[in-house]
Amino acid sequence: DAGVTQSPTHLIKTRGQQVTLRCSPKSGHDTVSWYQQALGQGPQFIFQYYEEEERQRGNFPDRFSGHQFPNYSSELNVNALLLGDSALYLCASSLGPPRVWTGELFFGEGSRLTVL
Amino acid sequence: QKEVEQNSGPLSVPEGAIASLNCTYSDRGSQSFFWYRQYSGKSPELIMSIYSNGDKEDGRFTAQLNKASQYVSLLIRDSQPSDSATYLCALKGPSASKIIFGSGTRLSIRP
Numbered sequence: 113d114a115g116v117t118q119s120p121t122h123l124i125k126t127r128g129q130q131v132t133l134r135c136s137p138k139s140g141h142d143t144v145s146w147y148q149q150a151l152g153q154g155p156q157f158i159f160q161y162y163e164e165e166e167r168q169r170g171n172f173p174d175r176f177s178g179h180q181f182p183n184y185s186s187e188l189n190v191n192a193l194l195l196g197d198s199a200l201y202l203c204a205s206s207l208g209p210p211r212v213w214t215g216e217l218f219f220g221e222g223s224r225l226t227v228l
Numbered sequence: 229q230k231e232v233e234q235n236s237g238p239l240s241v242p243e244g245a246i247a248s249l250n251c252t253y254s255d256r257g258s259q260s261f262f263w264y265r266q267y268s269g270k271s272p273e274l275i276m277s278i279y280s281n282g283d284k285e286d287g288r289f290t291a292q293l294n295k296a297s298q299y300v301s302l303l304i305r306d307s308q309p310s311d312s313a314t315y316l317c318a319l320k321g322p323s324a325s326k327i328i329f330g331s332g333t334r335l336s337i338r339p
Binding site: 145147152153154155156157160162167168170202204213214215216217218219220221222 | 232236260262270271272273274277279316318319320324325326327328329330331332
């Protein structure tokens with residue numbers, strides 16, 4: 113049973129560049145949530161995708177955007193990178209429409225982004 | 229006020245003892261509560277979920293929920309060195325589809 117997979121695992125960018133992170137959910141899951149985790153902090157919710165639509169969004173600027181594909185995989189795009197965007201980006205999958213979802217999340221190993 | 233508050237630790241507990249981790253939350257409408265374990269350099273892993281007042285036991289782990297006091301706790305009995313990790317308290321509100329995490333408590337089990 114394939115778990116949540118993310119790519120790339122590590123990447124280095126410079127300020128002003130753009131980055132795309134990818135996620136494949138756990139087999140059978142249809143909902144993907146993205147989180148940003150700075151060092152020593154808990155994960156911060158970015159947004160959630162279900163049925164190829166953004167269902168909920170956290171307090172992140174429009175520089176953060178996403179997409180969900182028909183096969184449930186997802187991308188996170190960050191434009192105009194800032195030094196403060198350096199963090200571990202976590203993708204989590206779950207099953208079911210958000211309004212009836214129990215709340216259990218299954219995380220991938222994350223993509224560690226360093227912005228220089 | 230943060231939505232989910234945890235003591236950052238580190239909490240040091242001798243091997244074999246009970247580790248007690250605590251969490252408070254601000255939204256009285258929150259319905260679902262979770263404990264995740266995160267080893268250094270790894271991603272969070274769900275270890276317990278609790279949805280109603282009282283205790284829920286799973287092996288060496290017991291989650292406790294008191295909605296009146298807006299308080300969630302996790303007890304780890306017979307602590308092992310492998311329990312050394314950061315423990316994240318999380319919750320889901322009544323209408324929101326997002327999970328909100330606390331900043332985590334670092335637990336260290338000393339031999």
